[in-house]
Amino acid sequence: MQHNPLYEYVIYKGEDIVCGGPKQEIIEKMNITESTFYRLISSTTKREAGPNQLIAEKVRISEIEESMDFY
Template identity: 40%
Template sequence: MNQLQEYAVYRGDELVCIGTKEECAKKLNVQPKYIYWLTTPTAKRQLAKRKHPEKCTVALRL
């Protein structure tokens, strides 16, 4: 059985959406690969270097 991976996308402390990367991408008007990229260690390091990392858009794989 092929189960779709779900993601939770946050902007700061606010939950923006929960769903597959395609559903979240459609809501945020971005590409699905961007939602996946937000979950990678590289993205986490780059977002942590920003001036206000607490306001960044982040995604978690559920």
């Protein structure tokens, strides 16, 4: 039985969206390691991020779907 994920991730550079999706998909698309991915979602990275630094946000899929309905 396959479960549906509740969350996906969105990668930002400043206010621009770089990519989004499940963790493994982002790792493959961006050609990064799993440890780099976890660094991007860490609260320390978010707190210390400059305007052009990559950060990741964990987002509920339901929020993504709602924002898509908005457009």
